[in-house]
Amino acid sequence: MDLLKHxxxxxxxxxxxxxxxxxxxxxxxxxxxxxxxxxxxxxKGQPSAANACTxxxxxxxxxxxxxxxxxIIEMLHENASHGKTNMNSSLCYSVVGIHGxxxxxxxxxxxxxxxxxxxxxxxxxxxxxxxLLWVHVSQKPSIEVIYRRMFEAIEGYDCELNSxxxxxxxxxxxxxxxxxxxxxxxxxxxxxxGEQNLPQLLSPFKIGKRGSKILATSRNVDAFSDLxxxxxxxxxxxxxxxxxxxxxxxxxxxxxxxxxxDGVGSTLWNIGVHIAKKLxxxxxxxSTVGGQLRKxxxxxxxxxxRDRDLLNETMGALSWSYQHLNEQIRQCFAYxxxxxxxxxxxxxxxxxxxxxxxxxxxxxxxxxxxDVGQDYFDELVSIxxxxxxxxxxxxxxxxxxxxxxxxxxxxxxxxxxxxxxxGWTGEIPPGVRHLFIDTxxxxxxxxxxxxxxxxxxxxxxxxxxxxxxDEEVFxxxxxxxxxxxxxxxxxxxxxxxxxxxxxxxKHIRHLTYRxxxxxxxxxxxTFKKLHHIQTLDFGNCKRLSLSKDEVGINLVSLxxxxxxxxxxxxxxxxxxSLQELGPYFTVxxxxxxxxxxxxxxxxxxxxxxxxxxxNVKSSEEALEAKLADKEQLTELELCWDxxxxxxxxxxxxxxxxxxxxxKDLEKLELCGYNGARYPNxxxxxxxxxxxxxxxxxxxxxxxxxxxxxxxxxxxxVLSLSACIWVTLPDNMVRLKSLEELSIELCQNIQSLPxxxxxxxxxxxxxxxxxxSLPxxxQSLEELSIDYCPNIQSLPxxxQALTKLSTVDCPNIQSxxxxxxxxxxxxx
Numbered sequence: 001m002d003l004l005k006h007x008x009x010x011x012x013x014x015x016x017x018x019x020x021x022x023x024x025x026x027x028x029x030x031x032x033x034x035x036x037x038x039x040x041x042x043x044k045g046q047p048s049a050a051n052a053c054t055x056x057x058x059x060x061x062x063x064x065x066x067x068x069x070x071x072i073i074e075m076l077h078e079n080a081s082h083g084k085t086n087m088n089s090s091l092c093y094s095v096v097g098i099h100g101x102x103x104x105x106x107x108x109x110x111x112x113x114x115x116x117x118x119x120x121x122x123x124x125x126x127x128x129x130x131x132l133l134w135v136h137v138s139q140k141p142s143i144e145v146i147y148r149r150m151f152e153a154i155e156g157y158d159c160e161l162n163s164x165x166x167x168x169x170x171x172x173x174x175x176x177x178x179x180x181x182x183x184x185x186x187x188x189x190x191x192x193x194g195e196q197n198l199p200q201l202l203s204p205f206k207i208g209k210r211g212s213k214i215l216a217t218s219r220n221v222d223a224f225s226d227l228x229x230x231x232x233x234x235x236x237x238x239x240x241x242x243x244x245x246x247x248x249x250x251x252x253x254x255x256x257x258x259x260x261x262d263g264v265g266s267t268l269w270n271i272g273v274h275i276a277k278k279l280x281x282x283x284x285x286x287s288t289v290g291g292q293l294r295k296x297x298x299x300x301x302x303x304x305x306r307d308r309d310l311l312n313e314t315m316g317a318l319s320w321s322y323q324h325l326n327e328q329i330r331q332c333f334a335y336x337x338x339x340x341x342x343x344x345x346x347x348x349x350x351x352x353x354x355x356x357x358x359x360x361x362x363x364x365x366x367x368x369x370x371d372v373g374q375d376y377f378d379e380l381v382s383i384x385x386x387x388x389x390x391x392x393x394x395x396x397x398x399x400x401x402x403x404x405x406x407x408x409x410x411x412x413x414x415x416x417x418x419x420x421x422x423g424w425t426g427e428i429p430p431g432v433r434h435l436f437i438d439t440x441x442x443x444x445x446x447x448x449x450x451x452x453x454x455x456x457x458x459x460x461x462x463x464x465x466x467x468x469x470d471e472e473v474f475x476x477x478x479x480x481x482x483x484x485x486x487x488x489x490x491x492x493x494x495x496x497x498x499x500x501x502x503x504x505x506k507h508i509r510h511l512t513y514r515x516x517x518x519x520x521x522x523x524x525x526t527f528k529k530l531h532h533i534q535t536l537d538f539g540n541c542k543r544l545s546l547s548k549d550e551v552g553i554n555l556v557s558l559x560x561x562x563x564x565x566x567x568x569x570x571x572x573x574x575x576x577s578l579q580e581l582g583p584y585f586t587v588x589x590x591x592x593x594x595x596x597x598x599x600x601x602x603x604x605x606x607x608x609x610x611x612x613x614x615n616v617k618s619s620e621e622a623l624e625a626k627l628a629d630k631e632q633l634t635e636l637e638l639c640w641d642x643x644x645x646x647x648x649x650x651x652x653x654x655x656x657x658x659x660x661x662x663k664d665l666e667k668l669e670l671c672g673y674n675g676a677r678y679p680n681x682x683x684x685x686x687x688x689x690x691x692x693x694x695x696x697x698x699x700x701x702x703x704x705x706x707x708x709x710x711x712x713x714x715x716x717v718l719s720l721s722a723c724i725w726v727t728l729p730d731n732m733v734r735l736k737s738l739e740e741l742s743i744e745l746c747q748n749i750q751s752l753p754x755x756x757x758x759x760x761x762x763x764x765x766x767x768x769x770x771x772s773l774p775x776x777x778q779s780l781e782e783l784s785i786d787y788c789p790n791i792q793s794l795p796x797x798x799q800a801l802t803k804l805s806t807v808d809c810p811n812i813q814s815x816x817x818x819x820x821x822x823x824x825x826x827x
Contacts (some may be wrong), residue, residue, distance in 0.1 A: 064245030093212040097224040100238035103284035107219040129181035136342030146659030171204035171599035189223040253290025285317035337409035338417035344398035356510035487624025490514040523719040537562030584609035596624035607633035640672035667695040678707040710734040
């Protein structure tokens with residue numbers, strides 16, 4: 001007899017297990033019904049804002065679109081270089097519009113064109129565009145969000161402007177007299193979704209240079225007329241892929257590199273021909289169905305797929321692919337429907353949310369939940385449920401979901417996921433569990449959230465209106481939402497913010513408050529009760545404190561820290577599950593900031609940055625960090641902040657010796673190291689050295705000779721900045737994997753040794769005493785010799801060279817003989 005009862009339900013464990021199994025069975029059946037009946041989506045009538053803008057979105061592989069790409073590029077450049085485009089209009093730009101049914105490859109074709117234009121810009125090809133932008137428009141564009149993304153894409157840093165007018169003016173200043181190429185992906189027709197204000201969206205672009213172009217994609221050709229009455233648009237209906245090209249595309253996704261001439265491959269190829277015919281030339285169906293077949297290269301599975309009528313239309317094909325995901329990945333996919341169309345899915349962010357929601361289950365005791373989540377993410381990418389989009393301004397990769405994938409995810413999620421965008425004022429279904437709010441702007445919306453007793457996720461992209469009354473209402477909401485697991489809030493820059501106390505929310509696991517670095521937060525005493533918290537991120541806030549001067553909070557479940565200030569409050573040594581310690585760990589005399597607190601944090605992974613290393617006073621103290629035991633670290637940065645007069649070179653050697661990293665480290669940065677020599681682990685005398693090191697950066701390393709580099713057999717990138725060495729080691733030629741060498745502000749170096757034959761990029765800047773260069777390797781593709789006044793001549797240039805720069809080198813007596821291979825030359 002099971003005497004143990006669940007204290008809330010009064011059920012035994014066996015009864016509870018049977019009930020859960022029944023619920024799971026019903027859930028699975030419901031999912032199948034949704035797929036087979038193709039029921040309308042709950043959120044279908046909701047406005048859908050766009051928030052995707054970038055400088056680059058390149059598809060992985062494009063098949064059968066070369067001719068279409070070349071035709072569109074010809075249309076884009078027609079008369080553009082002479083500024084004659086649209087002479088009958090006051091506008092500086094004209095439009096090329098790609099239109100076709102959903103899933104026909106419009107966005108992929110636009111990406112193909114964009115990638116080529118980007119190459120032309122990098123090569124400074126005649127007639128190239130100066131500014132390239134990609135915007136996902138969707139049904140209801142949030143103009144302010146798009147402007148912010150445009151600014152970040154052009155400038156390369158976060159936009160802190162909070163006013164639509166200021167954003168618009170800033171973009172006008174940037175675009176003035178510039179020839180631009182703008183892609184508007186997924187434009188909807190006003191008659192289908194209501195007024196979109198597309199002319200307002202394009203208003204900053206009116207002051208660009210003549211010859212600018214916009215490439216738009218839409219399901220409806222009439223949508224292009226909504227761009228404005230004066231816009232001249234050349235329509236381009238996307239063509240169907242021919243049978244042979246479509247078969248090639250499908251087989252690329254389904255078989256990969258497997259050849260059809262072996263026994264099984266030949267059988268699969270023959271079956272695949274029949275499956276491809278069912279897909280009716282839909283590129284999206286080819287990638288999703290093909291991706292599933294690729295994972296199961298078994299003849300019987302392929303035959304069953306061939307015999308399914310479900311594959312006869314695109315949405316049915318997507319549903320079939322979804323049906324073959326495991327239950328956990330289905331949950332993760334449906335969860336994505338909470339975010340706006342065009343949302344940038346960054347793996348590092350999404351995986352933390354999945355873990356916090358409890359979607360990740362690991363059957364391998366040695367595998368972390370984040371690793372399992374990455375497997376889930378990779379599987380969704382492999383079947384094109386998520387597609388690579390490009391890189392954010394911060395350098396991180398992001399992924400997008402196709403509109404039809406959103407349709408599928410919304411049907412599956414039903415009332416579980418909901419989003420509020422663009423001033424929406426309707427009712428929120430009472431059963432919502434995951435809620436995304438684009439902009440919080442008042443108490444009325446807060447009162448609707450107040451009713452959602454089952455809410456597990458609350459993400460507010462930006463809070464614009466924040467009064468004492470709003471703060472009080474929001475506190476009451478958080479007190480009421482007892483089941484909340486994820487709270488992610490971003491505050492506008494102008495608001496003074498107090499901590500929104502999660503009193504009673506004992507199960508919260510993911511807490512993110514993004515506020516201005518000028519603001520401080522006082523965390524309440526109840527903060528120490530968040531025993532389940534996994535992720536803490538307070539954005540740029542640099543002043544965190546606890547009420548009653550409490551310190552040393554034990555948050556034993558903590559896995560990710562996104563703000564260094566929290567380390568002064570948390571007993572970090574107890575957080576042994578910690579994986580991410582960002583952006584840096586500063587060693588100081590303050591509580592919680594001793595180097596020894598890193599000792600048991602052996603789950604740390606990725607990048608670890610340690611500042612204030614000058615505060616570590618001995619090798620014994622350094623050894624307490626046990627960095628070598630943190631085997632999942634791939635990058636390590638160590639920074640000293642002291643001048644040569646106050647440093648002790650011998651102590652610094654001992655300290656660096658004690659901070660020996662794991663042997664598989666891939667990237668090492670040393671900043672401000674003043675030791676008399678380099679440690680044994682760095683020069684190959686301990687544990688064989690860092691044999692996996694690929695990137696080495698040394699900045700302001702003032703004393704001692706340069707380290708022996710030859711031990712780094714896999715080193716690809718070597719960067720030396722503000723180091724006072726007189727020379728570099730003679731054996732650099734042994735770095736057989738080195739591809740990039742950068743030397744800047746090294747004022748004492750007079751010459752370089754022989755360079756490795758693998759070198760592709762050489763950059764020397766602000767080195768006033770360098771007088772000559774060695775023989776350049778034939779592999780060299782880029783050479784920059786800038787602000788080096790004493791260099792008198794350049795050696796013979798290698799035939800592979802494509803880029804050459806000799807800025808402010810007045811003593812070069814005669815310019816080198818330019819090569820035909822040269823694409824860029826700057827003096």
